[in-house]
Amino acid sequence: MERTRPNILLTGTPGTGKTSTSEELAEKLGFKHLNVSEIVKSHNCHEGRDEEFDTYILDDDKLIDTMEPMVESGGCVVDFHTCDVFPERWFDLVLVLRANTDVLFDRLTxxxxxxxxxxxxxxxxxxxxxxEEARESYAEEIVHEVQSNTVEDMDSNVERMVSWVAAWQANNA
Incomplete structure (x- = not known):
C-alpha cells in the first residue's frame, strides 16, 4: 500500500529536543506522534531494566512487531534516541537533532x-x-542534521519539516 503521508523519524542524543519538536510537528501536521520510549514501556518491548543507566533493555523484535501496524499507513512522527533498529522502509525523512555540549549538559543535569x-x-x-547510525542505516538523501539549541531552532526546524511534508505530498499525490 502506498502511503499518502510520509513518516518522519526525529532522532538524536537524549536532551536534544526530540520529544518537544516531535509533539509540535505532529500537532501542526495532524500526524500521530509516536514516542518510542513510551511504546517500549507501555507494550513491554523490553527485556528488563539496566539499573546502572536507569533505562530499559530494548527488545528490538517486539518493538518492530508492535510498531509496524502503527506506521504502515504513514502520517507518523517517531521520536527515539537511536535509529538503527527501525527498517529503512518506514521513513521518508530522518532528522538528527544536535545540541551544543554546554546546552546538552544543562538539559541532562x-x-x-x-x-x-x-x-x-x-x-x-x-x-x-x-x-553516524543514521547515515549508516538510511539513504543519504533522507538524513538531515539540524541544530536544536533554542526554541527558535525548534520552531525553524518544525517550519522546515512542515514545508518538506507539503512538497512530499505534492510529489507523491
Missing part, C-alpha cells in the same frame, strides 16, 4: 541524570554516534 549517564550521553553527542 536538569533531568537529574547521574554523572555516568550524563557523561555517556555527552560523549555520544561529541562523537556524533547518532548521526
Amino acid at each position: 536538569e533531568r537529574g541524570y547521574s554523572d555516568k549517564k550524563r557523561n555517556e550521553n555527552m560523549e555520544s553527542e561529541i562523537m556524533q554516534v547518532v548521526v
Whole structure:
C-alpha cells in the first residue's frame, strides 16, 4: 500500500529536543506522534531494566512487531534516541537533532541524570554516534542534521519539516 503521508523519524542524543519538536510537528501536521520510549514501556518491548543507566533493555523484535501496524499507513512522527533498529522502509525523512555540549549538559543535569549517564550521553553527542547510525542505516538523501539549541531552532526546524511534508505530498499525490 502506498502511503499518502510520509513518516518522519526525529532522532538524536537524549536532551536534544526530540520529544518537544516531535509533539509540535505532529500537532501542526495532524500526524500521530509516536514516542518510542513510551511504546517500549507501555507494550513491554523490553527485556528488563539496566539499573546502572536507569533505562530499559530494548527488545528490538517486539518493538518492530508492535510498531509496524502503527506506521504502515504513514502520517507518523517517531521520536527515539537511536535509529538503527527501525527498517529503512518506514521513513521518508530522518532528522538528527544536535545540541551544543554546554546546552546538552544543562538539559541532562536538569533531568537529574547521574554523572555516568550524563557523561555517556555527552560523549555520544561529541562523537556524533547518532548521526553516524543514521547515515549508516538510511539513504543519504533522507538524513538531515539540524541544530536544536533554542526554541527558535525548534520552531525553524518544525517550519522546515512542515514545508518538506507539503512538497512530499505534492510529489507523491
